[in-house]
Structure formats: C-alpha cells, structure tokens
Amino acid sequence: MHNATIKKELLLAPLVGVALLLTPMAYAAAPGITGPAFNLTAQQAYLNQPDGEAVYSWGYGCSGTPAGFAPTITGQICPTMQVPGPTLIVTEGASVTVQLTNNLPTAAGNTSILFPGFNVTATGGVTGLLTQEAAPGGTVTYTFTASAPGTHPYYSGTQGDLQIEMGLYGAVIVLPASVPANCNTGYHAQNLIAEGAHGEADFRLAHAAYDHPGSCYDREYLFQWAEMDSRIHHQAEAQVAATVASGVCATAGNPACSLTVQTEPYHPAYFLINGRSMPDLMDPNFASEYPHQPYNANPHMHPGELTLVRTIGQGRWQHPFHEHANHVRILSRDGNLILSSSTTPISYNTPGGTAASGPGLAGVLMFNTDTTPGESFDGIFYFTGRGLNWDPYGHHPGDTADPLASLTCTPDANGYNSSVPTAINFMEWCQDHNKPVQVAPFGDVPGGGPVTLPDPNVFTNGQWYGGTPYLGPDASLRASMKTCVGNPYGTANPANATCTTLNPANTQLNPANERGWAFMWHSHNEREITTNNVFPGGMLMMMLVDSREFQIDESN
Template structure:
C-alpha cells in the first residue's frame, strides 16, 4: 500500500497509556467482572462483559476514589476514571520486582457462571474460589485472589481463563505493563524538553537502547455481535426465570462461537472514528481508552501492541519502520554483543493472538528529499548549514545527520523550531507541480504546502507552547500536522459492520515543534 501523507489542521486529540497503579512494592488491584454495553460508530450498542473497579450501582466518583492507589501517568489523573465495567479492562501498571495482588469479584449475570483471570508469563498463586481448568475461579458474588512477582519489564496480557472462547469474546481482557525498576541513566536525556511528560518511564527495559520520549498502547481485537446478542438472550431468559422463582436453576450459557464472523474491529475498545476522540470522553463511558498517536520530529515513540482477539490483526504503520524491542516481554538482544538490540525493522505488526510486541518509532522527514519545514532563505545552499551563509534558521547535523541536542551548536527540544530536522534536506525546495484536477494524487490531494513550514499562527494561541520562540519559530503554524494512516492491513478490518471507513484505523499525527501535545484532550 502507498504511504499516505496529508497536510491538515489538527485539533487537540491525543493518546497516552493511561492505567491504574496499585501502590508501591506490593500493588493490589480490586477488579470486578460485570456486564454492560459498549458503543459502535454505526450507532449499535453491544452487550459486553468487562473488568472494572466497582460494583453495579456505584457512581463514577466513588469508583475513582476507590480505585487502587490512583491513576497513571500523573498528568492524566485529573481526567482518568476506572468505570464499573470497561473495554478493555483497566491497564494495570506495576514495576519490576513488585509483588502484585489482584482480587477478582464475579458480578457477571447468573447464567455466565464462574469467571477468572490468568496472567501469561508469570508464576501465579491463586487462593479462594473454586478449582477451574486453568486457575481458580470465582463463582458469582465470590472473590478469588491472584498473586505473582512482576519478574521482568515489558507489556503483557491478562484475560479470563474460564470458557475463554466466550468470555474473552465478551470483553474479559486487558493489559499489564511492567516498568523497569531502575531505568538506565542514558535514558534520562529526552527530546521532550520542557513539555509535559506523559510517559510511564524513561525506558521500556533495563537497556540503554530502550529509551523513549512518548508511548502508546494499542490493544487490537474483534467482536462478533451475533455471539453477544445470543449471550444476552440467554441471560434475559435466566433472569426472567429467577424473577419468577427465586429457586430456579439456569443452564450455563451455551453460545455457538463457530463459525466465527466478527463484524466489529477495535483499537483499545473503540472503532474509527471513535478511537480518535479524547480519552475518557463521556460519550464512551465503558470505553475510556483511545488510539491516536502524536509526536514531534526527532522524538522516539514506544509502541506497545497487544493481540487480544481470536484472530491475527496486521497493524500496518506509515511514516517509517519501527525497530522491535521485545516480544512478550522478552528483549531481543544480539547474541554477539549484549549491549546491542537485535530486533528487526517492521512496518506491519502481526499482533498474533495473546502476543505483545514493543517497538521504537521515529519520524524526521528523512528520505522525502525536500525541506519539510519550508525553509526558503535566499542565498542559503541546500543541505547542512554553514556559518555565514545567511541562513537565519540553520541546521547543524549531529553524527547521525540530524539537528539535535548532540549537534554543535546544539538544538534545544521544544525551543529550536527545526529540532530533529534531517539536515541533508535543509533548504531543498518542495517539489511543487501545478495541480492536475484529473489526477487526485497530485491535484486535489496535494498542493505543495509544507506542513511544518513558516506559516501564520491562527488566533487563540492558548494551546501552544509558551516557551519564548527564537527567530522563525513564531511564524510556525502549531495547528498544522502531517498525518499518516495506521490501520489493519486486512481490508475487512477497516470497516464497521461492513461499512468503510471504520474498524482498526487511526492517524499518526506528526506535530510541528511549536505545537503543544496535550494528551489529556
């Protein structure tokens, strides 16, 4: 597929990795499995099961106060909540070496029977409840406790270990993130500068090559609404029988799950365009997490992907390749040199069922062969700047060819207007050709406007960085953005109930350095 780049105005819609913490070295999470509904862009309300932080009837405010030890990152705490039931379940965030306790209470309908949680990758001790096939299970109204040591950093899954073919489909799954206990000292230096820091850590692993500036979690899954409707019908039948006779016995839910025909495809519990709305938006009370990554040129993004569904979802990214750090929390290190990472460069994440992949991504404009910042200074030669060439906004390459804090003189993150620029393309003109209205790829779609270039700032600048701007910076347009479509490479998965566009689709927005990336909106 051809990479799509679009010059456009971008609102304050962001994404992050919100979740809940459970304390310091012995975090405890009190989760409840219950039923609710989730919404889809076609107007459908889907009967869903999910993990949450409170019992039915508890207000959101009460849940927020009762949630285990609070929300993270701190910059999101003011807007974060942990609903009674959410899809996916709350992201659990702990540190390497923590002894983690998860108390699960079963508030699912009577017909659902027992439920449980398993934590692949960890040695788990389970107490209370009743014996199940994979772990101890909680009967309705009862609680089971799971405990384990978070032995190594990484991204992990958790999900129901009871009647998994139905309960995971219904929504009983979530993510667990284990942060390194002591991030490498080399990762203390960041391209974020004075901007608000939304990261959970400065490094993904105990390795100096795992540093990052921003991070996003993408949980990909699918949904067959026919299965959900069939489960709801059996729940209603059971509830009606009990209402008529308190001693009535309900048969366990027996829903046909094969053949499997999913018609909704989700990123963090939402379909496009809903996934590009703000996190914790009130119109998605059971779907608090969004998926809409933003970064500035030169920043390093940590991408955490999780395959939560029954089938594989090929998440295809545009703009650059990503370097794989780890799979299932297993760091890919060179067998020859332990100080070097050995993960491949990829532009499609397989997102295999139950597998997690951590990768690093950057965007700099390298390879476009024109100056993405729109520098057009008279008399300035193309390529890296030299002293005395009359260029008021120079580009000094570091040892890798970029204008960064390692350059001499150094660029300053969030201050230098072309921080992260690929200097070999500095002052190269944009290849503008007169539009041909009969050729949409070079006519209606593209007029040659540089997205990061010297443009006019619109009124209402409260959203912009307040740092004093050096010459040339004040004329940069922070509301502009360069967008790349990130989506499933399975065509049916970019539809919502067979209607395009929808499903597993989102936009990567590369914001100009003048734009403040506010991940709370």
C-alpha cells in the same frame, strides 16, 4: 424483566468510581491504574459503536479505590466496567495482588483472570480448568511477582471463547526497576527541554521500556487489538434476559441457570483498538460518549522522537497492522527482549550524552507489525522527514517575510539539528534544509522533485497532490494559496516568481492550532478497516507528527 428493561437499567446505571489522585508525575499516553494492589470487578454494560449500535458486553473494571491513576485527568474515574479492562501499571520486582469480584449475570457462571508469563498463586474461589475462579457474587485473589518488564496481556481463563469475546481482557505494563543512564542524557534530555520549552509535560511512564540501554524512548502508546461478533453478544444478551425473566437463577445450582451461546461460526463485524473503532478511537481518553470505553487510539509525536508502541493481540484473529511513514523496530515479544547472539557489546550513545554498552538488540524492522492472539510486543517508531529531498519546515532562504527563514540547521554527527532543543526545527535533517518543495512540487528526485514518483501509466486515478507537506507554523496559510519562491505569502507576485498551487481551495486545511503530517496506521486486512462492512472504520487510526510549537496534550 425483558431485554429492553435490562439495557435501559445498564445504560442509566451510575458509574461508580473514584476521583483521581493528583500526582504530578502520573501523566502518560498509556492511561491506567498503579499498583501493586488492585481490586477488579467483572460486570456487564454496553459498548457504543460508530454505526450507532450499543453492543451488550462484559468487562473488567475498578472495585474500590485504586492506588493511583495515569494520566491525571481532573474529574475522571475508573469505571466499574470497561473494555479493555484497566491497564495495571507496576514496577519490576513488585509483588502484585489482584482481587477479582464476579458481578457478571448469574447465568454467565464463574469467571477468572490469567496472567501469562508470570508465576501466579490463586487463593479463594473455586477450582477451574486453568486457574481458581470466582463464582457469581464471589471473589478470588491472584498474586504474582512482576518479574518481566514490558507489556503483557491479562484475560479470562474461564470459557475463553465466550468471555474474552465478550470483553474480559486487559493489559499489564511492568516498568523496569532501573533506567539505563543514557536514557536520561543526550538527545533524550534535549527532547525534554524541547517539550518543556513549548509547554508540554513528560508523558512517559518510564524513560526506558527495559533494563537495556537500547530501549530508551520519548513517547509511548498502548494498543490492544480485538474483534467482535455481534451475533454472539446478542445471543448472550437474549439468554441473560430470558434467565432473569424466568427466575431460573433465583435458586442456586439450578442447571437451567446457564448460557449456551454458540461461538462458532465466527463472523466479526467490529474491529477494535482499545475497545473503539475509527473514528471513535480518535476522540479523547475518557470521552463521555464512551462511558465503558475510556481509552482512545490517537497517537501524536514530534519529529525525531522515539515513540514506544506497546501492542497486544486480545482477540481470535491475527491482524497485519501497518504503520505508514516508517517500519517499527521490534524490541521484544511477550516481555522478552530480542537480543543478538554476539558476545561483543554495542555502544548506545545519544548526541552529547552518556554512552552505555550492552548486548545488541536483534529485533527486526517490520513493515506490518503482525499482532497474534495472546501475544504482545514492544517496538520503536521513529520519524524525522530525513531524505525527503525537500525541507518539511518550509524554509525560504533569504526571504525576510518568512518567519522560518531565519532558522538555521547545524548538523550534529548524525546529520540532525540537535544543538538547540527550543527551536521549531529541532532534529531537522540538515541535508534538506532550505529545499522548498515549491521549486519542483512534482517529479523525480534526480530532476529536483520532492519524491520518486511511480509511472503515471500505472496511477489508478491519475496524478494528484493532496495537501500541504509543511510542519511549520504557517502551514495552513501556505496550503490555502499560491506560494512563490521568494514571496511565500502571495501578497504580490513579481513577474519572475515561480508559483505553485499547493492545495486546492476546496480541500480542508489543517486546524489553526496544529501543524504536521497525518500518517494512516491501519490493518492490511481490508475488511478490518470497516465497521459492519462500512468504510472507514475498524482498525484504522492516524499518527499525527506535529511541529514542536504544537503542544501534544496526553492528559486527555
């Protein structure tokens, strides 16, 4: 059987899986299967890339019926092969059992799974260098206690330079056994009211990342970084095809039934987040065009939410990833909270909520969240628009034609509008309320402008202004015409109005159903934001910060 025939059979093979269990609380932005018992298989398939390439790969998938699934997406399945592998979601203290069946090509040999950070007991299979391994067609069972909350990797412990590169990796999310009381009160409770008022569900796996009052969050995402050298994959594909065609693997123990893939020198051409590259990673979870890459990397949030960023380095390289709009406060590394050495407890309170105290968190604020191979971290990203020196919701005081003019901003003790969670401008920074950018769309803050601009002499391409800043529900309307102080819609332009063109006519406007900022999140290694050396691609996504009236649907 030649190479093309193998590829055709793999691509046309039915996806064997199970229907999702309709559990109403199973929504999450970190989709996966819930345990504590898991049945996984290792298989071959092809991964679709933005340049049209279908890259031969290996990956873990579901074998049998998983106990649960998150999020609950009607009609979706857990594939028998996916990259990354299924995210295993368990609770702290649970006894976790993972049975692995080796359905890789016989020439690939044995395979296994390592679970770093856990004390694992392996039974069955054959003895390998690092753990018990499943021989071709065989099984091995791993058992461990989910002793540490947080985000953890799992990956092959057999010939890792080849098998991890081919796609045999995934994530374990351990939810804390108990959630601190302050995570269910105060602002976090207000945030749930705000989401519910605009038709959203609660998409969190838990209300806290750890058993710590400083680890509360309001939204979450899981990102797994990896890279791919297609030469290695093509060699593996060709050698598998050759063993099939020659029949050398028909006899057990034949030394010729093996692979001799050269994994060095290493020159990756694809840079992946959750198995996809830009722009594919912005498509929905479980999009049909990526049958073996079900997880996307398309984060959304509302202003003021605490967004938990779960990250794992699954490849060979370190990736300097930069989240525009704010630093990320690191909570933990490899499931270990970074705590202060001080013995003085710190009070963690939220507006109007229950105070709790505990040791201080000492994780740094990172401009680049460097992702190290085999290492995971959990961090918090936060954005409100505070200190912009203009009103991001586009209020116009005294303008009765403006639907936003009547919105008020009553500062709480921290300066935010937190008293009415159903308001569009919930968690607005009140100091900038009613400061329209149209008054001075350019210039330094001391002169009334919206930002402190760099010296125009050092601008590469000259001064430019690229798009609307507004989060409000009439953002597209404002972006498409001249807006005037005292007359934002431009239906009539009084002589004394001050007008500014906010957006050129040929610039694409926001979609009719979405309002907000799009902040680029990307690798600071420029090669890694390409796909096969073509920009844009690779490790690049957009964090979309949407106004409250826009429903963020994490069920897809």
